[in-house]
Amino acid sequence: MTIEKFDSIYQRACERKGSQSALESLLRHPLTKEQIAQIPDDRWLAAFTMKVFQSGIQWKVVADKWPNFEQLFFQFRLEPLLMQPDEAWEEKAQNPGIIRYLPKVMTIPANAQMIFDIRLDHGSFGKWVAQFPQERIVDLWLHLKKHGKRLGGNTGPYALRQLGVDTFLLTHDIEAYLRATKVIDGGKDTKRTLYATNDAFNQWHEESGRSFTEISQIIAYSTGDNRV
Template identity: 25%
Template sequence: MQKHRCGWCLGDPLYEAYHDNEWGVPVYDDDTLFEFLILETFQAGLSWITILRKRENFRKAFDNFDYKKIAAYNDAKYDILLQNPGIIRNKLKIKATISNAQAFIKVQEEFGSFSKYIWEFTEGKPIHNTVKNYKEAPATTPLSDKISKDLKKRGFKFVGSTVIYAHMQATGMVNDHEMKCFRYAEIKNGI
């Protein structure tokens, strides 16, 4: 018997694997939170499958998403990134990645970890929504508005409410799997 999956991932093996193994799983480690933050900022205005297909290229181009290295990128590294056909070559998004790495480190210094900072917005626990059809899931919420505003105040860029809500979904701060999806209950039950 085939498992019921969220409708947005159907028909593409890469999308289905991402859905089954990563999307909505609570992430508490800073390295992975940073990776998703960067991928979400590059996704702004594009489809997520476009980013997933380029994920390994991003990983190589951005030193395995090592925010300490990225925070120290100079103009020469920026120019190299702009010439890399394997990633999204958007000048503002590349610059934002570098400044976001610097802001990320400042948040770590203030809160002990980025994870501690970001998860405080949900009191450390995922929010389990009741989405019947993925098309009904919101693009933003008052909470994503609040987090976006706070991140911008801390110097982050390309972190509008829509990007932040997508980040919350990807990192399991919210469980927006369709209720009939096999992953909804698994994630709700911590599997």
């Protein structure tokens, strides 16, 4: 299989967005590994929780209620959350200030425990995330899926991107491009697909020197329904 050269993808994205400067103005950039390592544990849990609740509904609905989430769940500080008895979670899930859905509420203590366990071994969740090599960033996705709750699919990766981790996303446009160019041909969440995608991004990174975050956006802008 021959993977399309990144320069061709980039030029097509420039044409679709009107110019090189127009394209570059649209791109988000990731944080450095040093900055990732400094993100507090509570912000990781908050990001995971937000994306879990945004899954399947309009994101704005959750965003509008988010201050209530922060207040009800102790600003997502791990220790007070992990000390809550089971009945407290059932009560919190009925609070009208949030999205009242117990299965999603119960991801909070589960993911808090995952973050806490990693903190014990690595000092903080951010330090642990920062040490993941880019050439196998999907191993981070797979860990979140296996050890977290409801963090599979796009949920975990979207949370990582929200916090500035340098990762690609398998959005509809990017998945469609990868299938059309035969980079992937199986189920989106299989290890075979994830590793094939990671390998393609490794090649584009070597060609361009750009971050996975930038490459991911440029591919999306080079295809799909997003012309100027």
